[in-house]
Amino acid sequence: MIRVVLPAHLQALARVRREVALQVEGPATQRAVFDALEAAYPMLRGTIRDHVTRQRRPLVRFFACERDLSHESPDAPLPDAVAMGEEPFLIIGAMAGG
Amino acid sequence: MSRVRVLVGTRKGAFVLTSDAKRERWDVGGPHFAGWEIYHLKGSPADPNRLYASQSSGWFGQLIQRSNDGGKTWEPVGNAFAYDGVPGTHQWYDGTQHPWEFKRVWHLEPSLTDPDTVYAGVEDAALFRSTDGGQTWRELPGLRGHGSGPSWAPGAGGMCLHTIVLNPSDPNRIFIAISAAGVFRTDDAGKTWRPMNRGLRSEGIPDPNAEVGHCVHHVAMHPSRPGVLFMQKHWDVMRSDDAGESWHEVSGNLPTDFGFPIDVHAHEPDTIYVVPIKSDSEHYPPEGKLRVYRSRTGGHEWEALTKGLPQRDCYVNVLRDAMAVDSLDPCGVYFGTSGGQVYASTDAGDSWDPIVRDLPAVASVEVQTLP
Numbered sequence: 036m037i038r039v040v041l042p043a044h045l046q047a048l049a050r051v052r053r054e055v056a057l058q059v060e061g062p063a064t065q066r067a068v069f070d071a072l073e074a075a076y077p078m079l080r081g082t083i084r085d086h087v088t089r090q091r092r093p094l095v096r097f098f099a100c101e102r103d104l105s106h107e108s109p110d111a112p113l114p115d116a117v118a119m120g121e122e123p124f125l126i127i128g129a130m131a132g133g
Numbered sequence: 134m135s136r137v138r139v140l141v142g143t144r145k146g147a148f149v150l151t152s153d154a155k156r157e158r159w160d161v162g163g164p165h166f167a168g169w170e171i172y173h174l175k176g177s178p179a180d181p182n183r184l185y186a187s188q189s190s191g192w193f194g195q196l197i198q199r200s201n202d203g204g205k206t207w208e209p210v211g212n213a214f215a216y217d218g219v220p221g222t223h224q225w226y227d228g229t230q231h232p233w234e235f236k237r238v239w240h241l242e243p244s245l246t247d248p249d250t251v252y253a254g255v256e257d258a259a260l261f262r263s264t265d266g267g268q269t270w271r272e273l274p275g276l277r278g279h280g281s282g283p284s285w286a287p288g289a290g291g292m293c294l295h296t297i298v299l300n301p302s303d304p305n306r307i308f309i310a311i312s313a314a315g316v317f318r319t320d321d322a323g324k325t326w327r328p329m330n331r332g333l334r335s336e337g338i339p340d341p342n343a344e345v346g347h348c349v350h351h352v353a354m355h356p357s358r359p360g361v362l363f364m365q366k367h368w369d370v371m372r373s374d375d376a377g378e379s380w381h382e383v384s385g386n387l388p389t390d391f392g393f394p395i396d397v398h399a400h401e402p403d404t405i406y407v408v409p410i411k412s413d414s415e416h417y418p419p420e421g422k423l424r425v426y427r428s429r430t431g432g433h434e435w436e437a438l439t440k441g442l443p444q445r446d447c448y449v450n451v452l453r454d455a456m457a458v459d460s461l462d463p464c465g466v467y468f469g470t471s472g473g474q475v476y477a478s479t480d481a482g483d484s485w486d487p488i489v490r491d492l493p494a495v496a497s498v499e500v501q502t503l504p
Contacts, residue, residue: 045193087213
């Protein structure tokens with residue numbers, strides 16, 4: 036299982052706690068995680084990545100294992116610790132607004 | 134006994150204010166969708182418990198929420214707004230062409246007859262329709278395909294389709310308004326559109342009398358007289374007596390004819406309301422006095438309505454969708470401010486009281502009169 040931590044607004048939207056566990060089919064990549072997340076919680080479609088382009092929304096960031104993975108390819112393998120469920124994959128609403 | 138439900142969209146959530154027909158004591162429900170921008174929420178005329186809300190954020194994009202119980206509970210519905218075909222380009226601030234990009238929903242207009250049909254006016258300007266209660270959305274592409282699309286340009290607030298007026302006596306006729314393109318009308322339920330801007334004059338565009346390019350702020354119609362339209366333009370209050378074919382100015386003795394909202398009395402089709410704002414760079418009332426102006430003659434002659442409104446040191450704004458009327462007698466008039474106040478008049482504007490004072494900045498106010 037891959038552990039995903041959601042920002043507060045998306046927790047409220049999906050009516051879940053801070054962390055959800057996802058069964059991901061195939062290699063553990065960002066794309067696979069988001070596909071599984073959106074399948075389990077359809078109301079999150081469009082809130083993390085654009086409906087049409089599938090690109091990360093500009094003020095959403097992805098952290099794991101104390102690294103910023105926001106600019107990684109969506110098909111790049113996630114760190115082993117995330118794939119093994121030892122570390123969570125964090126979806127972050129970027130600090131903005133001053 | 135009738136009840137009134139006031140739907141308030143703010144910069145940080147939605148609020149539902151309810152009262153009996155006396156409109157003296159108000160319950161404040163909310164915030165719903167706390168922390169999100171709620172540009173607009175509105176109830177279905179065909180089923181008053183069916184509400185739709187536009188929820189958006191700079192972080193997480195656009196959501197549409199639907200309620201089936203008058204705003205007590207909500208469920209997210211469809212939020213995929215994909216332009217039909219290749220989106221094309223419109224004019225950008227620097228004069229170059231810029232691709233159409235969906236940003237947010239400014240206005241939701243439920244059908245007059247079907248609770249599951251609702252229109253959405255979006256930025257970048259386009260009109261979408263759902264016929265399944267908001268689950269799926271399809272663009273009505275004839276509007277952007279009208280041919281003038283590449284010349285449309287954003288106003289300071291973006292290139293938004295912010296006004297949708299449905300004709301109660303002819304379901305095929307719809308008016309929409311875009312900043313900064315102007316008014317368009319369809320007579321075939323959205324397949325084809327014509328610009329309806331003859332008579333508008335805007336000094337801020339290269340050809341002041343251009344067919345398109347006008348920064349129309351809001352349009353209002355009385356349901357009993359769908360051929361008469363009232364418009365608050367960027368500058369100028371305008372009137373059309375021929376369903377938008379031509380417009381003439383009715384600003385008359387207003388202290389300034391800049392402003393955003395305009396609305397019509399529920400029972401008097403020639404009684405209209407505006408909130409004059411000092412200028413396009415000074416978005417607050419002239420002289421620091423918050424005054425609604427009422428015309429009982431369909432324009433030209435206006436009276437200031439001040440009783441109960443702050444008459445000194447007031448520097449709030451009132452946005453285009455932030456005024457509405459109920460259908461009780463006497464007619465109630467409501468508006469919300471950028472300072473978070475929602476004012477109500479239960480005597481058609483003669484006097485006002487704040488029914489809530491300290492909300493986040495108000496983006497929209499809609500009113501439902503319930504049996």
